[in-house]
Amino acid sequence: MKYKIFTLFLLTFLVSSLSAQDLSISGYIRDAASGEALIGATLFAPDLERGTTTNEYGFYSLTFPATDTLNLVISFIGYTPQAKKLVLKESTKLDFDLDQGSYLEEVTVSANRTEDNVKKAQVGVINVPIQKIKQLPVIAGERDVFKVLQFLPGVQQAQEGTSGFLVRGGSIDQNLVQLDEAVVYNPNHLFGLFSTFNINALNNVQLIKGGFSPKYGGRLSSIVDMTMREGNKQTFEYEGGIGLLSANMTVEGPIKKDKASFIVSGRRSYLDLILAPFTPKDKKGTTYKFYDLNAKVNVELGKKDKLYLSGFSGSDNAAYTGANSINYGIDFGNQTGTLRWNHLFGNKLFSNTSFIVNNYHLSLGTTQGNYYAVLYTGIDDVNFKTDFTYIPNFKHTVKAGASYFYHTLYPASFSAKVPKKGNRISITKDSIPQR
Structure with missing residues (x-):
């Protein structure tokens, strides 16, 4: 009798479990024109009052009870919302492409309920869409990400007219700044x-003012996490501009349509080039130049795999020719x-594995006659990490991972010698002892 009751209970449990089985959909939300991933796009099921947002790669996953039809609304700032009605019998992968909106719809402003701020899983996080930054007034012909962050709550300008910012009383060096990790x-x-x-090379900017995720390694003040654009997967595009201080150029396009793309974006100051023909070499004066270069390539290896390779290089160089x-x-x-x-x-498990290298250098030098002296300091980092994101249902997200970080500091390295030719200063890392 006991075995019959247990068997009946087990069958009842299995039947109820199968009847209440959940389904899930996952995929990517992209720009319809370029194929660019839309970070922070929203996918919402109004009938079920469930929704989710895309991660830093444009990936989403939503779990819901099995139903005959599923109504979805896909939206993103600056894009036309898209409504879909789906009939699903099993979990599936589904991508969405959104068109950029050419007009603004009616806007309703309302205050959030007090408990909403408490219920949020992550507080102190602000996503700044690049489209909004491009609409703001420029300073000296340059759209600056950091100057936009200075207008956000809890952020203030470090010094008048500079891009440095302070978050909740911290100092500038307590802010972690990341570009593609x-x-x-x-x-x-x-x-x-x-x-x-x-700004032409960026896809998304996120400011985290508190409650930092363990994947960042622990920071005191804030985290600025920026993601580079992937490049247009449909057509080749060229964009350039000239400001008071610099000129920029961006080239992007498909390597293989819908599968692989690239983007190269560069910027350089040109004041030194303009003044060079009018400045005699034997006269004293000051020259200053800077540049930055961004490049990225991405390839879809299949329905489940993507590969990204990105790089950044930026440098400032100043030289002064004085008397004597x-x-x-x-x-x-x-x-x-x-x-x-x-x-x-699968529809619920997403992973990312990264290998990252970066270098920062600062060189100070002087020459007088045949004497040459240079002081070098720098930082070299090597980082290997892997992260897993598991989304069992719309209420829970589980993240886990591991990271290896090798940090090399060069506090000070001094070199003094007689230059081989001339007495004009030329500072390079290769010519300076590293230890």
């Missing part, structure tokens, strides 16, 4: 006048490289 140190041009990031044949120079900048592999194990 690579750390960028002292990310400024012209000694802090504006940041070293070209004394020359001074300073050179500082960053170089980064990121290789990433995305893999889908």
